[in-house]
Amino acid sequence: MRVPFADLSRGTRELRAEIDGAIGRVLDRGWFVLGEEGAAFEEEFAAVVGAKHAVGVASGTDAIELALRALDVGPGDDVVTQANTCIPTISAIERSGARPVLCDVEPEGGTVSLTSLERALTSATRAIVPVHLYGQCGDMEPLRALAAERAIPIVEDCAQAHLATYRDRVVGTMGDLGAFSFYPTKNLGALGDGGAIVTSDDTLADRLRLLRQYGQSGRYEHIQRGVNSRLDEVQAAILRAKLPRLRAGNTRRNEIAAVYDAALEGTALRPPARFPARSHAFHLYVIRTPDRDRVQRHLADRGVGTLIHYPRPVHGHPGYKDLGDAGVDLSNSERMAREVLSVPLFPELTDDEVTYVAEALRAVGTAGPGAPRRGRSAPAISG
Numbered sequence: 001m002r003v004p005f006a007d008l009s010r011g012t013r014e015l016r017a018e019i020d021g022a023i024g025r026v027l028d029r030g031w032f033v034l035g036e037e038g039a040a041f042e043e044e045f046a047a048v049v050g051a052k053h054a055v056g057v058a059s060g061t062d063a064i065e066l067a068l069r070a071l072d073v074g075p076g077d078d079v080v081t082q083a084n085t086c087i088p089t090i091s092a093i094e095r096s097g098a099r100p101v102l103c104d105v106e107p108e109g110g111t112v113s114l115t116s117l118e119r120a121l122t123s124a125t126r127a128i129v130p131v132h133l134y135g136q137c138g139d140m141e142p143l144r145a146l147a148a149e150r151a152i153p154i155v156e157d158c159a160q161a162h163l164a165t166y167r168d169r170v171v172g173t174m175g176d177l178g179a180f181s182f183y184p185t186k187n188l189g190a191l192g193d194g195g196a197i198v199t200s201d202d203t204l205a206d207r208l209r210l211l212r213q214y215g216q217s218g219r220y221e222h223i224q225r226g227v228n229s230r231l232d233e234v235q236a237a238i239l240r241a242k243l244p245r246l247r248a249g250n251t252r253r254n255e256i257a258a259v260y261d262a263a264l265e266g267t268a269l270r271p272p273a274r275f276p277a278r279s280h281a282f283h284l285y286v287i288r289t290p291d292r293d294r295v296q297r298h299l300a301d302r303g304v305g306t307l308i309h310y311p312r313p314v315h316g317h318p319g320y321k322d323l324g325d326a327g328v329d330l331s332n333s334e335r336m337a338r339e340v341l342s343v344p345l346f347p348e349l350t351d352d353e354v355t356y357v358a359e360a361l362r363a364v365g366t367a368g369p370g371a372p373r374r375g376r377s378a379p380a381i382s383g
């Protein structure tokens with residue numbers, strides 16, 4: 001058997017009639033940017049997340065950038081984010097004009113470490129961008145307390161974590177603004193690029209609506225600077241067709257994760273950290289092993305597709321090396337880059353495929369040169 005790391009054609013095939021209908025509606029209406037579909041999607045998405053407003057934009061990267069700009073973050077300002085995010089988080093901060101400052105992550109969870117964050121704050125810090133990495137919500141309660149104490153706004157990077165929760169709060173509603181991506185592989189994916197910012201602040205929402213459309217308040221009336229970043233009508237209509245399946249998709253992702261968790265018990269491979277107060281959207285199922293390259297090879301031999309998210313922390317890339325020079329210890333992020341391995345996890349995997357991957361994980365984790373490593377298990381976690 002071969003199990004692909006991802007296969008976007010399956011979900012699209014299942015929803016083909018709804019998607020065709022959605023596209024057809026837009027074609028028949030003949031209105032392609034900032035119309036009924038976009039407005040309806042914004043309303044529906046805001047309701048699902050539990051925010052007052054959602055503002056559709058062209059990508060997740062733009063969502064982070066415009067969220068920062070709505071907060072008046074710009075040149076001369078510092079924005080702290082974590083070192084093991086993907087580069088778009090950094091591009092977005094830099095496009096706002098601000099300087100990204102990296103902090104480290106919790107050793108197991110991979111989300112912002114509070115102690116490291118505190119060390120990374122400077123007198124110029126004007127925003128914090130925690131990333132709900134892999135679909136795991138960050139430790140938002142202490143983070144919110146720290147940010148409130150210093151009066152620093154939070155922009156949550158929710159690109160991987162649609163509908164993940166911390167106690168009864170949904171990601172995107174715990175910061176001042178939440179930035180989402182609808183890149184095709186995300187838990188809610190368009191058939192092209194797309195993004196949205198959610199907020200319950202009326203002023204910020206108004207600013208975002210201006211920012212995404214050249215600062216335009218009425219036809220040829222520009223009351224501030226802005227850019228062009230809009231979620232088009234075709235993508236919005238497709239997202240409306242897919243949104244009702246988001247929750248079930250996340251549930252299926254969690255079911256598959258539970259099967260993998262059980263298979264990894266007592267093996268040399270560590271399952272993703274779990275935190276009782278936080279639900280996981282399982283955008284990715286990421287195992288940890290110091291023996292990563294061997295494990296990846298053996299899974300490939302068994303036909304199981306894997307990827308590494310991410311093989312380097314931000315400051316490990318030649319183009320971003322200088323971001324590691326701020327004097328903040330980033331060793332947890334660096335260790336993650338050496339140990340993480342993502343295995344297939346998407347709602348359309350068949351039960352047979354899930355069983356096959358689980359058996360392959362178990363076999364590779366308990367046999368072969370270098371393993372098992374004294375039956376290591378994930379450390380107990382509270383929170």
Ligand SMILES: *Cc1c(COP(=O)(O)O)cnc(C)c1O
Pocket residue numbers: 059060061062085086088089131157159160181182183193194195
């Ligand atoms: C996908 C992603 C982004 C960027 O989203 P795009 O829609 O591709 O611009 C930003 N941050 C994280 C953590 C992501 O996974």
